[in-house]
Amino acid sequence: MSSKSRPARSAGTGLVCLALWKAALTVAFVLPAVSGSAHRGSDQTGLRGVIQGDDARTSVDTMAHWLTQNADPRQPRETDQYLRTTAEYALKARNEIKVAGEVPEDIFLEFVLPYRLVDEPVDNFRKSFYDVLAPSAKKAENLTSAVKDIVPRIFTELRASKEVMRDKANDTAVVFKSNQTPAVMAPISETLLAGYASCTGTSILIVDALRSVGIPARVVGTPEWNIPTKGNHNWVEVWTGEGEDGWHFFDASEHNPVSLDKGWFFPGNTQHASKDDPMHKIYTATWSEDATDSEYPLTWRTPFVNWRAKDRTDFYLAASNSATATTA
Numbered sequence: 001m002s003s004k005s006r007p008a009r010s011a012g013t014g015l016v017c018l019a020l021w022k023a024a025l026t027v028a029f030v031l032p033a034v035s036g037s038a039h040r041g042s043d044q045t046g047l048r049g050v051i052q053g054d055d056a057r058t059s060v061d062t063m064a065h066w067l068t069q070n071a072d073p074r075q076p077r078e079t080d081q082y083l084r085t086t087a088e089y090a091l092k093a094r095n096e097i098k099v100a101g102e103v104p105e106d107i108f109l110e111f112v113l114p115y116r117l118v119d120e121p122v123d124n125f126r127k128s129f130y131d132v133l134a135p136s137a138k139k140a141e142n143l144t145s146a147v148k149d150i151v152p153r154i155f156t157e158l159r160a161s162k163e164v165m166r167d168k169a170n171d172t173a174v175v176f177k178s179n180q181t182p183a184v185m186a187p188i189s190e191t192l193l194a195g196y197a198s199c200t201g202t203s204i205l206i207v208d209a210l211r212s213v214g215i216p217a218r219v220v221g222t223p224e225w226n227i228p229t230k231g232n233h234n235w236v237e238v239w240t241g242e243g244e245d246g247w248h249f250f251d252a253s254e255h256n257p258v259s260l261d262k263g264w265f266f267p268g269n270t271q272h273a274s275k276d277d278p279m280h281k282i283y284t285a286t287w288s289e290d291a292t293d294s295e296y297p298l299t300w301r302t303p304f305v306n307w308r309a310k311d312r313t314d315f316y317l318a319a320s321n322s323a324t325a326t327t328a
Contacts, residue, residue, distance in 0.1 A: 060084050060087045060088045060091065061084070061087075062087075063086075063087035063090065063091065063113060064080070064083035064084050064086070064087045066109065066113070067083055067086065067087070067113065067114065067115075067287075068083065070287060070288035070289065070290075071287065072287075072307075072308050075116065078115070078122060082115075082122075082124060085124070085126060085127060086113070086115045086126050087113065089126040089127050089130050089212065090108075090112055090113045090126070090211070090214070092130065093112075093130060093134065093137075093212065093213050093214030094108060094112075094214050096134065096138070097134060097137045097138050097140075097213055097214050098138070098140070099137070099140050099141075099142055099143050099146050099214070099215070100112075100137070100213060100214020100215060101214070102143070102241070103143075103214065103215075103216055103239070103241075107216045107239055107246075108214075108216070109287075109288070110286065110287055110288060110291045111211070111216040111217065111218050111239060112211050112214055112215070112216050113211075113287075114211075114287040115208075117203075117204050117207055117208070117218070117219045117285050118185075118200070118204070118219060118285050118296075118298060118307055119182075119185075119298060119301070119305055119307065120182075120185035120186050120187075120200075120201075120204055121185065121186040121189065121190070122186070123186050123187050123188040123189050124188075125164075125187050125188055125208050125209075125212065126212050128161065128163045128164040128188075129158060129164065129208065129209050129212035129213075130212045130213060131163055132153075132157055132158055132161045132163065132164060133150055133153060133154070133157070133158075133209060133212060133213045134213050136149055136150055136153060137150060137213035137214070137215070142240070143215060143238070143239070143240040143241060144240045144242065144248075144260070146213070146215055147210065147215060147238050147240070147258060147260075148257060148258045150209070150210065150213065150215070151206060151209075151210070151250075151255045151256075151258045152255060152256040152257070152258070154174075154205060154206055154209040154210075154255075155173045155174040155175075155205075155255065155256070156171075156173045156174075158174075158192055158205075158209065159171075159172070159173065159174055159192045159195065164188060164192065165188070165192060165193070168193055170195065172195060173195075174191060174192060174195055174196060174197070174202070174205065175195065175196050176196065176197070176198065176199075176202055176252070176253040177196035177197065177198060178198050179198060180194075180196065180197050180198040180200075180201055181197075181198050181199070181200040181201060181300045182200075182300045182301065184196065184197040184198070184201045185197070185200055185201045185204055186204075187204055187205045187208045187209070191204070191205045192205070199221075199233055199234045199235065199251075199252055199253065200219070200221070200234045200300070202252035202253060202255075203219045203221075203234045203235055203236050203252040204219060205252075206236050206252055206255070207219055207236060210238065215238060215239075216238065216239035217236060217237065217238045217239070218236070218237050218284045218285060218286075219234050219235075219236065219237075219284065219285050220234065220235055220236065220237050220249060220282065220283065220284045220285075220312060221233055221234035221235065221282070221283065221296070222273065222280065222281065222282050222283070223278070223279045223280075223281075223296070223297040223298075223299045223304075224279045224280060224299065225265075225269050225272070225280070226272040226273060226274050226277070226280035227269060227272055232299050232300070233265060233269075234252075235249055235250065235251045235252060235263060235265070236249065236250055236251070236252055237249045237284060237312075238250075238260075240260075245315070247315075248260040248261050249261060249263065249266070250262065250263060251263035251264060251265065261319070266316075266319070266320065266323065267319070267320035267321075267323040267324050270282065270316040270317070270319070270320045271317065271320035271321065271324060273313050273316055273317055273320075274313070275313050275314065275317070278294075278295075278297060279297065279299075281294070281311055281313045282311075282312045282313045282315075282316045283295075283296035283309035283310065283311060283312060283313075284296075284309060284310050284312050285307055285308065285309055286308045286309055286310050287308070289308070291310060292308045292309060292310060293309075293310055293311055294309045294310060294311040295307060295308065295309055296308075296309035
């Protein structure tokens with residue numbers, strides 16, 4: 001049903017393997033230019049030119065090599081074929097889906113191309129997810145409408161697909177079930193197969209599926225809420241290019257319909273995030289070192305695993321304060 005590899009369970013272990021590719025068949029794609037004004041203040045990672053060179057062309061090999069070069073060395077390295085398939089379908093989505101082609105290059109590299117989000121086992125999801133969801137994504141007028149249309153489909157159409165699930169296809173929808181992390185995290189072999197996951201697993205499923213059709217998405221979370229009941233949580237951010245920095249959030253358990261910038265945890269829990277205590281900050285997981293300014297303590301592991309991340313605490317504090325002031 002899928003190929004799966006599980007990363008190391010502690011921050012101090014992993015496999016470092018940065019190798020140049022041998023001569024192989026290159027699949028090239030023409031990529032649309034994206035003006036700087038389209039970026040609307042989103043995160044800059046200094047990666048322009050990796051996808052689009054002087055001749056506006058790139059190759060699967062280039063993208064696969066970028067993934068390997070920029071991965072955290074603590075991650076296990078996937079096979080050459082896995083990396084090439086990932087790159088091929090990320091570029092295919094960018095070329096064949098209108099709204100995906102409007103995503104800036106650096107956002108594409110950091111939040112569309114990568115195949116692992118935190119320390120979940122890796123499934124070979126890119127091609128089958130694309131085949132199921134691309135027909136809907138191609139009809140979208142903009143990224144916001146694409147997100148709102150596709151996310152509910154993720155919980156039904158992927159599990160019902162024989163291409164995704166083979167002989168395990170099932171017409172029942174994936175549902176939220178608490179306390180399933182880290183047992184249920186991988187998108188196909190764990191979440192879709194079981195038919196349930198908690199916040200981390202459902203967030204991973206949504207983000208992987210959106211990335212498969214070229215929509216920038218990422219997992220966001222906190223190691224521990226700064227409230228008496230504590231508890232950790234993960235949710236989803238999507239890049240639409242609209243608003244202050246282009247990113248908008250929603251909870252994975254509140255997906256039908258999707259309401260951007262709303263969630264059961266906002267602003268009640270997020271307003272208490274702490275800029276001074278790493279355990280009470282809010283983070284989004286990142287891929288490259290250029291996009292990283294912090295480390296996200298993954299508290300579902302013993303001992304905790306520190307994962308590359310960008311600190312989003314200031315964003316959520318400001319948004320929480322604004323929401324609280326509006327309702328006061």
